Amino acid sequence: MQQDKTSYDVIITGGGPAGLSAGIYTARARLSTLLIERLAIGGQIATAEQVDNYPGFPDGIGGFELGQLMHQQATKYGLQTVTADVNSIRPADKQIEVNTTGGDYTARAVIIAGGSKRQKLGVPGEEEFTGRGVSYCATCDAAFFREQPVAVVGGGDAAITEAIHLTKFASRVTVIHRRRELRATRILQEIAFAQPNMGFCWDNTVEAIEGEGFVERLRLNNVRTGEKSTLAVAGVFISIGFQPDTGFLKGTVPMDPGGLIITNERMETGIPGIYAAGDIRQNSARQAITAAGDGATAAIYAQKYLTEQA
Amino acid sequence: MSKPVSVDDTSFDQVVLKAERPVVVDLWAPWCQPCKMVAPILDELADEYNGQINFVKVDIDQNPKTAARYGIMSIPTLLIFKNGQPVSQLVGLRPKRELKQNMDAALK
Numbered sequence: 193m194q195q196d197k198t199s200y201d202v203i204i205t206g207g208g209p210a211g212l213s214a215g216i217y218t219a220r221a222r223l224s225t226l227l228i229e230r231l232a233i234g235g236q237i238a239t240a241e242q243v244d245n246y247p248g249f250p251d252g253i254g255g256f257e258l259g260q261l262m263h264q265q266a267t268k269y270g271l272q273t274v275t276a277d278v279n280s281i282r283p284a285d286k287q288i289e290v291n292t293t294g295g296d297y298t299a300r301a302v303i304i305a306g307g308s309k310r311q312k313l314g315v316p317g318e319e320e321f322t323g324r325g326v327s328y329c330a331t332c333d334a335a336f337f338r339e340q341p342v343a344v345v346g347g348g349d350a351a352i353t354e355a356i357h358l359t360k361f362a363s364r365v366t367v368i369h370r371r372r373e374l375r376a377t378r379i380l381q382e383i384a385f386a387q388p389n390m391g392f393c394w395d396n397t398v399e400a401i402e403g404e405g406f407v408e409r410l411r412l413n414n415v416r417t418g419e420k421s422t423l424a425v426a427g428v429f430i431s432i433g434f435q436p437d438t439g440f441l442k443g444t445v446p447m448d449p450g451g452l453i454i455t456n457e458r459m460e461t462g463i464p465g466i467y468a469a470g471d472i473r474q475n476s477a478r479q480a481i482t483a484a485g486d487g488a489t490a491a492i493y494a495q496k497y498l499t500e501q502a
Numbered sequence: 503m504s505k506p507v508s509v510d511d512t513s514f515d516q517v518v519l520k521a522e523r524p525v526v527v528d529l530w531a532p533w534c535q536p537c538k539m540v541a542p543i544l545d546e547l548a549d550e551y552n553g554q555i556n557f558v559k560v561d562i563d564q565n566p567k568t569a570a571r572y573g574i575m576s577i578p579t580l581l582i583f584k585n586g587q588p589v590s591q592l593v594g595l596r597p598k599r600e601l602k603q604n605m606d607a608a609l610k
Contacts, residue, residue: 231595232539239535239595256538275543275598293599323576323593332534335563336575406575427575 200226202494203290203299205278208235210470210483210490211305212262217491218303219269223498226299227266227273228292234259235307236434236471237480241331246480258480278306281444281466286501288465300501301494304441304453304461304468305487308434313345317401318430325407325427330354333427334361340426343368343410345398351431352376352384358429359387366423368393370415393423401428436472448474459490465501467494504548506541506557511567514560519586521556524608527581528559529574536595537578543598544580547605555605582608 202218204211207229218225237243240255249258267273276294281302283289290297310328312318318326327333330344334357342362344355347369353376358365365387367374372394374381384390393412399420400411410423438451445461445468446454452475453468455461461468467490470476470483506528509517518525528544530537541559548557562569562577572581572588582590582604590604 230597232543234539238539241533241535254535256535277597277599323579323591324573325575327576328594329534329536329576332531332536332578333576335531335533336569406573 197224198295198297200224200297200299201498202226202301202303202491203228203288203297204303204305205281205290206230206235206305206307206470206472207233207263207273208259208305208307208470208483209237209262209480210307210472210487211235211303212259212266213484213487214303214305214469214491214494215266215271215487216262216269217488218495219266219271221491221495222270223495225271226297227271228276228278228290228294228297229273230275230277230306233263233273239329243480255480262484278440280440283444283463283466299465300498301465301467303459303487303490303494304445304466304472305470305483305490306437307471307483308436310430311433311435313398313430313432315398315400317403317407321401321403321407324405325403325425326401327427327429328431330357330429330431333429334358337362337427339363341366341424342427342429343393343423343425344429344431345369346431346433347371347374347376348431348433349376349380350433351429352380354429354431355390356380356383356387359389362427363389365390366393366425367391368396368398368410368412368423370395370397396421398428434471434478438472450474452476457489458493459486460493465494465497504552504557506544506548506559509558509560511565514565514568517556517558518583521583523554523556524589524605525556525558525583526605527583528557529562529569529577529579529581530559531561531563531577533563534577539595540578540580543601547598547601550602551605554609580604584608 201223469486
């Protein structure tokens with residue numbers, strides 16, 4: 193073990209493709225670099241069963257394995273990693289102070305690559321029944337719902353991929369979507385519409401999740417007609433997108449109303465020495481490969497900035 | 503190094519319920535990606551709480567009875583047992599800090 197230190201050239205917050213790529217670049221530039229991860233190395237992509245669009249893996253690669261490989265590569269060049277929640281990032285007199293649940297650190301440059309977290313529905317019953325029929329991961333939990341009716345909330349790629357997976361287990365899969373058409377890519381829609389045990393509940397939102405101990409039914413509201421209805425299900429899989437986790441950065445870096453960090457094409461936030469990369473920034477394409485690209489870009493411009501400062 | 507040991511439906515009572523120390527049970531399955539992310543965190547915790555808390559894992563694909571017995575419908579789930587009773591249930595990928603809080607509570 194190297195001696196615990198608290199002062200680094202670069203601190204990276206977030207251990208997904210953006211943060212890990214940035215770490216590969218800064219570590220290879222021989223900048224002392226600390227990566228702070230809240231949960232587990234890999235980020236969102238690590239929860240993907242298979243990644244088929246990351247260049248260099250013609251047969252696809254598991255998301256977890258991809259994250260581990262990136263981490264190995266960065267660690268090989270000297271990246272250090274700690275697990276902690278970041279409480280604040282504050283510029284102070286040529287240094288940036290990073291306060292975490294694992295202690296206080298300082299760096300000359302910070303790359304914010306904290307990604308986004310799953311959006312919750314925010315309806316009664318959601319918290320109460322998490323692990324009791326409410327799920328956010330169909331590949332994890334589909335097997336618990338064999339021959340039972342389930343619902344999927346959402347209409348994007350992730351939601352429809354989950355719904356298609358569930359048709360192999362559940363007796364019936366009802367997709368509840370607040371619009372009249374899906375946002376998911378065409379090839380997924382074609383597969384979805386061809387499933388005999390998949391149905392669609394258009395123009396509806398979930399108002400409450402109810403049951404005795406376990407999920408038994410959803411209360412739905414038709415957003416066009418105002419008509420209320422009830423759907424009997426044993427499980428509900430929520431896949432309505434992601435939101436950035438940037439509340440603690442308000443007042444530190446510029447953000448859009450959705451909480452996404454605003455950067456220029458160099459990943460600069462406008463605050464000297466502070467960069468943002470990946471899903472956490474505005475206009476991100478939200479792909480592992482674009483996050484990796486953002487991370488590399490941020491690292492290169494951070495390196496230039498540090499050279500000019502020295 | 504202390505690593506979580508695998509238990510199955512038949513050894514569960516002996517290893518978990520009759521243990522003298524608190525036991526953290528990691529319920530997982532081979533198809534569950536977030537479960538893979540939990541594993542290295544538990545390896546670290548098993549080291550940090552070595553001698554105080556036992557760590558085991560149950561592959562719920564091979565051992566459906568244990569999952570059914572505790573009403574598990576989502577993985578990863580961590581159950582913390584004390585004196586044969588589940589005292590904490592943590593569903594999904596959780597920060598290490600939160601896991602430690604629950605483990606510390608079980609030690610009191």
